[in-house]
Amino acid sequence: MGVGIEVVNLNAWYGTNHTLQDINLNIPANHATALIGPSGCGKSTFVRCLNRMHETNPIGRVTGTVRIGDLDIYKDAKPVTIRRRVGMVFQRPNPFPTMSIYDNVAAGLKLNGYTNRRSLDEIVERSLKNSALWDEVKDDLKKKSGASLSGGQQQRLCIARALAVDPEVLLMDEPASALDPVSTSKIEDLIFQLKSQYTIVIVTHNMQQAARVAEKTGFFLNGRMVEFDSTHKIFTNPSDKRTEDYITGRFG
Amino acid sequence: MRTLTDSLITALAIVATLIVIAPLVAIFAYLLYKGASSLNLAFFTEIPKPVGESGGGMANAILGSGILLAVASVIGIPIGIGAGIFLAEFGRGTKLANAVRFTADVLNGVPSIVMGLTAYALFISHKTPFLPFTGHFSAFSGGVALAIMMIPTVCRTTEEMLLMVPHVIREAALGLGVPNWRSVLSITVKTASPGIITGCMLAFARVAGETAPLIFTALGNQFWSTSLNGTIAALPLQIYVYALSPYDDWHRLAWAGSLVLIVLIVLAVSLVRFVTSRGVLKGAS
Numbered sequence: 001m002g003v004g005i006e007v008v009n010l011n012a013w014y015g016t017n018h019t020l021q022d023i024n025l026n027i028p029a030n031h032a033t034a035l036i037g038p039s040g041c042g043k044s045t046f047v048r049c050l051n052r053m054h055e056t057n058p059i060g061r062v063t064g065t066v067r068i069g070d071l072d073i074y075k076d077a078k079p080v081t082i083r084r085r086v087g088m089v090f091q092r093p094n095p096f097p098t099m100s101i102y103d104n105v106a107a108g109l110k111l112n113g114y115t116n117r118r119s120l121d122e123i124v125e126r127s128l129k130n131s132a133l134w135d136e137v138k139d140d141l142k143k144k145s146g147a148s149l150s151g152g153q154q155q156r157l158c159i160a161r162a163l164a165v166d167p168e169v170l171l172m173d174e175p176a177s178a179l180d181p182v183s184t185s186k187i188e189d190l191i192f193q194l195k196s197q198y199t200i201v202i203v204t205h206n207m208q209q210a211a212r213v214a215e216k217t218g219f220f221l222n223g224r225m226v227e228f229d230s231t232h233k234i235f236t237n238p239s240d241k242r243t244e245d246y247i248t249g250r251f252g
Numbered sequence: 253m254r255t256l257t258d259s260l261i262t263a264l265a266i267v268a269t270l271i272v273i274a275p276l277v278a279i280f281a282y283l284l285y286k287g288a289s290s291l292n293l294a295f296f297t298e299i300p301k302p303v304g305e306s307g308g309g310m311a312n313a314i315l316g317s318g319i320l321l322a323v324a325s326v327i328g329i330p331i332g333i334g335a336g337i338f339l340a341e342f343g344r345g346t347k348l349a350n351a352v353r354f355t356a357d358v359l360n361g362v363p364s365i366v367m368g369l370t371a372y373a374l375f376i377s378h379k380t381p382f383l384p385f386t387g388h389f390s391a392f393s394g395g396v397a398l399a400i401m402m403i404p405t406v407c408r409t410t411e412e413m414l415l416m417v418p419h420v421i422r423e424a425a426l427g428l429g430v431p432n433w434r435s436v437l438s439i440t441v442k443t444a445s446p447g448i449i450t451g452c453m454l455a456f457a458r459v460a461g462e463t464a465p466l467i468f469t470a471l472g473n474q475f476w477s478t479s480l481n482g483t484i485a486a487l488p489l490q491i492y493v494y495a496l497s498p499y500d501d502w503h504r505l506a507w508a509g510s511l512v513l514i515v516l517i518v519l520a521v522s523l524v525r526f527v528t529s530r531g532v533l534k535g536a537s
Contacts, residue, residue, distance in 0.1 A: 080429045082429070083426065083428065083429035085429075087427070090424065098445070107430075107439075111425070111428065111434055
């Protein structure tokens, strides 16, 4: 089951560049939350702070508090523990090229020392079914490389890989921006199904996508969160002028 | 005009390719011409005959080369790969990494005769602390000398290959909660392994034909010898000795030895490629 995320006074830097400034918000459990905003506004950096990926960059720095469920992730836990609870899907599909489809999905478990073969089989099957890829790959699970799939299939494979470690939160950083419309709509259907079990945070450049999949939407601009509200409100009656300008296409 | 330029460039590329291939084909053809006639079963089963007796073979030298190269690979490849992983993954940007990279590049350019002299000074002229089989001519010292020649090549190709692994692949592993060291070993190194293996094979092929470092260390041997503690025969050494001799049948054996050396290197490299390419999945890059 998903858990809520509470962000208090989050600041992040790349070197001297202050990319995120005083972000405060509450992301509800078991819902999809979309983050929109022009390129470079800090929304990707923001999701990377939610699983402590930001600090893997040597010049990345974070201050503030992020609570996932009741876990203060910058205080109470190690990055690897958090990343197992907070899965991530990246902008470009990135399956492990040397691994079979099966091994890609099982990678998170196997690399963390989980070896029970029978339950691995079950988890792989369940994860691929959850990511709506099972029917397309079930005959080549161990024969084909993850890299041999199409772009859209690769992205669903990456979702299956993230789901296999049984996270509570799923972060998606523009998961469909490199995909064609058909694959994109498959990913969106998937988000729709998954949000009953996981808390989903999706960064997107596509405002229709945000409107289609998310209950809540946050608008980022220049490293600040301008507005956070129900998706319906953001797109029909935003409180802030800048949000309105952005969603009506006047800039960005 | 455009098609003309196109054909011209294509023709130039083909000519350049031929010029690259020509020396290899020429060497191989000449070796076949000079050496093939002296190849017989005795060459592969017998040891060299004393001066004055005809016949004999280089069986001990083939075995000796195998032992020397095994010692060199067992020592050189792990150290080289380890140093390469350090350069690309853990030490990136540190002073130590820059020093190691610079050293490896310089070491790569050191002539093999200098390497031989150095190995002599380090391992042969007196006993080296903590290192067995040193203080006198020995097969082990020869292997170590070859290993030292392998390390910079293996180290730098490993680094280059690791740096070619896309950043998104590393992020994928880290994003799954895999510890960094585990991600490096199981994901990055594995993804780069075809290139790393090629680097190891290049280093192997390069030292397989080295003579100079062995003159000062393994010394050569006219008899069967498999001890790491004693002098040992090696194909390049045997070729060197026979080619400089005044006897015609030794010259012929030297040619045959050269042919066998080249063929064995090609076989060894192909075998490693075959073994490591099996089990590669469909569509894997």
